[in-house]
Amino acid sequence: MARLAFCQLRTLISSSQRNAWLLASSQRLGTEKYPSQIPSFGCRRTLCISAVQQQEVEPLTGKEQRLLSNIYGGLLNGQRACLAEAITLVESAHPRKRQIALILLQKVLSHHREQEQLNNGKPLAFRVGLSGPPGAGKSTFIEYFGKMLTEQGHKVAVLAVDPSSSTSGGSLLGDKTRMTELSRDMNAYIRPSPTRGTLGGVTRTTNEAILLCESGGYNIVLVETVGVGQSEYAVADMVDMFVLLLPPAGGDELQGIKRGIIEMADLVTITKADGDLLIPARKIQAEYVSALKLLRKRSKTWRPQVIRISAKTGEGIPELWKKMAEFQNTMLASGELLARRRSQQKVWMWNLIQENVLLHFRNHPAVKDQIPLLEQQVLAGVLSPGHAADVLLKAFSESS
Ligand SMILES: Nc1nc2c(ncn2[C@@H]2O[C@H](COP(=O)(O)OP(=O)(O)OP(=O)(O)O)[C@@H](O)[C@H]2O)c(=O)[nH]1
Structure with missing residues (x-):
């Protein structure tokens, strides 16, 4: 039964998408259970994951092996250029680069586990998500905060997840010129994290970038996102602590902030509490103190x-x-x-599966052409949503 389900899933998910799934799965299962999947750089037609996961990796060429060794070695030695190269590799949509990236990530994961064991099971880094509406003062805060932390001897990585970059080519978060001083600090690393248009895209590339930053010795990883849309939920699901930054603005300006995201916050921070804004900042603080009392608690x-x-x-x-x-x-x-952290791994895996399966479903030839008409009929009230879904699911399952 499980095997049948796996085969069906395998046909659903294209090979590059499967890579992401394999990675998520291998993290969940733990590579130590599958020693053969911790690849040496000179892997001969290595069965990269386990028999269950059946993902073959073509042998690496000499050039690829050298590239991988250089990136991995440099990454562990804290070389920023190698960290940048490693992140570029995992962000690549090119199928071969994705395969090489998977091998790199497996190495990184096993290094992580070893280091965490040496650290009595304590995570190597503290992952903090920072979210807030445009203009809340995020970058000004990160610049100040980041410098304060590096002065205390910490190494700080900032990953800026910009939900607008893939859809409009625009930029809500701008680029790293927003934090000019911090970007010159040798103990800080700032990187925009492209979203590849989807929530799964945010999750995958950013999660992998977090791991790489941690292997590069960054013990504090700040993941910044604009609190509009859905990306902040994805970010809240990949960090240890989620901090919401709110400006001392009136109700209208904060209307876009959804209740759900306030519920996700471990800390609400009212920014710009100075000068003329100090009094409104106090007022907003008091409002949020009362509001939080009414919300569902995230932690015991x-x-x-x-x-x-x-x-x-x-x-x-x-x-x-x-x-x-x-x-x-x-x-x-x-x-x-x-x-x-453990439950986040599972959420990540299912997000990726859900998204990839849905994408495949929508683009499936047996379904694709029927969607517009059925949607119209549902909108017009001629067909119930349940009935339309049944028609599409039946067409899909009969042709798979
Ligand atoms: N008075 C005061 N102004 C601030 C403070 N922090 C930021 N600002 C101002 O608020 C404006 C927005 O600040 P940013 O740091 O760019 O805000 P952001 O949230 O990164 O904005 P986006 O890049 O649009 O997402 C700028 O004009 C800052 O100078 C603060 O602590 N006090």
Whole structure:
């Protein structure tokens, strides 16, 4: 039965998409269970994952082996150029590059596990998601915060997930010129994370980039996203702590912030609490303190808090970092942080499967041409949504 289901899935998911799935699966299963899947660089027609996963990788050419060794070696030595190259490789949609990227990621994962074991099971890095509406003061904050952390001896990576970059070619988050000083800091690494148009795209490329940054020695990874659309949910599902940054603006400007995303926040931060904005910042803080009391709690041990900061004066930012560290310690002690990471792996796997299967379904020849008409009929109330779905699913299953 399981084998049948697997075969069906295998036909559904194209080979490059399958790679992503294989990676997610191998993380879930743990490579130590499948020693053969930890590839040596000189892999001979290696069965990369396990018999169950049946993904063959063509042998690497000498040039590819050298490339991989250089990237991996440089990455572990903390060379920024190699980290950049590694991220470019995992972001590539080219099927062969994807295969090489998978081998690199397997190496990175097994290195991660070894290091975490040496670290008594404690994660190598603290992953923090930062989200807020356009103009909330995210980049000004990250610039200040990042520099404060590097001065304390931390290595900070910033991945900026820009949901607009793939759809409009535009940029809500702009580029790294937004954080000019931090981008010159040798202990910081800033990188826009392309989204490939979909939520799964955000999840896959950003998750992989996080892993690579951690292998490059970055012990704090900040994942920034604009709080419009769906990307902030994807980001909340890939970090240890999710921080919402809100400007001291009136109700109208904050209307776009959805209740769901406030529920995801482990910390709400009111920005720009200085000068004339200090009084509105206090007011918004009080409003959110009351609002949070009514919301569903995300953790058994951590109670989300609302604090005020100013990236202009620096006020509140050391306290914010203290709160973050308190969160990390509390969640580690209760076991929730590691549990959250584990469940995120599963969410990631299912997001990818769901998205790839749906894409395949929509583009399937037996279904594709019927969709517009059925949608019209559903819109006109001639056909019930359930009936239309049954028609499409039947056409799909009969032709598969
Ligand atoms: N008074 C004051 N202004 C600030 C502060 N932080 C940011 N600003 C201003 O707010 C505006 C937006 O700041 P950004 O840091 O670019 O905001 P952002 O959220 O990164 O904006 P996007 O790039 O559009 O997503 C800029 O004009 C900043 O100078 C602050 O702490 N105090």
